[in-house]
Amino acid sequence: MLIIALLVIGGGAYGVKKLNDKKVGKENQPAENENVPGKSVEETKKPTTLQVKLNEQNASGQGGQAVLVEVGTSTLRVIVNLAGKPSSVPQPAHIHLGACPNPGAVKYPLTDVGNGASQTDIPNLTLEELLLELPLAINVHKSAADLKAYVACGDILRGDANATSTSDAGGAVKKETKVTYNAQGFSPKTVTIKKGETVVFENKTGKSASIASDEHPTHLLYPEFDQYKTDARGQTEFKFTFEKAGTWKYHDHLNASMVGTVIVTE
Ligand SMILES: [Cu+2]
Numbered sequence: 001m002l003i004i005a006l007l008v009i010g011g012g013a014y015g016v017k018k019l020n021d022k023k024v025g026k027e028n029q030p031a032e033n034e035n036v037p038g039k040s041v042e043e044t045k046k047p048t049t050l051q052v053k054l055n056e057q058n059a060s061g062q063g064g065q066a067v068l069v070e071v072g073t074s075t076l077r078v079i080v081n082l083a084g085k086p087s088s089v090p091q092p093a094h095i096h097l098g099a100c101p102n103p104g105a106v107k108y109p110l111t112d113v114g115n116g117a118s119q120t121d122i123p124n125l126t127l128e129e130l131l132l133e134l135p136l137a138i139n140v141h142k143s144a145a146d147l148k149a150y151v152a153c154g155d156i157l158r159g160d161a162n163a164t165s166t167s168d169a170g171g172a173v174k175k176e177t178k179v180t181y182n183a184q185g186f187s188p189k190t191v192t193i194k195k196g197e198t199v200v201f202e203n204k205t206g207k208s209a210s211i212a213s214d215e216h217p218t219h220l221l222y223p224e225f226d227q228y229k230t231d232a233r234g235q236t237e238f239k240f241t242f243e244k245a246g247t248w249k250y251h252d253h254l255n256a257s258m259v260g261t262v263i264v265t266e
Pocket of ligand 1: 212253254
């Protein structure tokens with residue numbers, strides 16, 4: 001409830017709807033949306049709020065979430081809330097370059113997390129500007145003395161508002177082919193589809209994975225075919241629509257010996 005209250009103060013109706021679709025969303029839904037089926041007007045607006053799921057690292061018991069919300073005209077407020085065991089020692093937190101679980105250099109320092117929560121105002125930064133700097137991840141460290149131990153990490157991903165741009169405006173159902181990825185590898189290892197069709201990669205390894213076009217690590221054979229660069233980054237399901245005919249080898253970027261092939265015919 002604290003987060004919701006902060007959002008109402010700082011973020012406006014968009015964030016509240018996204019955060020709390022079930023309950024608060026209805027009250028905040030503008031009346032003019034009533035006759036718009038499916039996609040609401042809000043989704044075409046510039047997002048001013050974004051949620052980031054913070055996944056527990058190293059069995060810390062401290063998963064949680066961060067909310068990024070624009071306040072005023074050019075300040076980005078980052079609110080971190082960790083559930084579970086709050087730590088009594090200050091826990092350094094940063095927005096890092098790169099992605100979980102091993103993000104790179106610090107891009108924006110955040111206020112230390114104390115008793116599971118912190119709030120930081122980053123001046124002269126809008127959410128839109130931040131999203132131009134992806135990939136970024138929010139990382140919380142165990143303590144100043146033990147910076148190398150991570151307790152929570154979350155990739156900053158574009159929100160649903162952007163994801164809807166990939167949906168088919170005509171409403172036509174396109175054919176989807178499923179590839180399951182488990183400890184043994186991709187199955188089926190080779191699939192053949194027609195140009196314009198979609199492959200759904202489902203990660204059932206229980207580990208992080210990121211599907212990418214060969215060759216590792218540059219992924220230049222089909223640069224767009226790279227989960228890391230899409231809204232599905234960090235998700236267990238990655239859908240990709242192949243618009244280029246050819247034989248496209250791919251791999252799990254986080255475990256590059258796992259490979260498969262998608263053959264796309266005209
Ligand atoms: Cu790779």
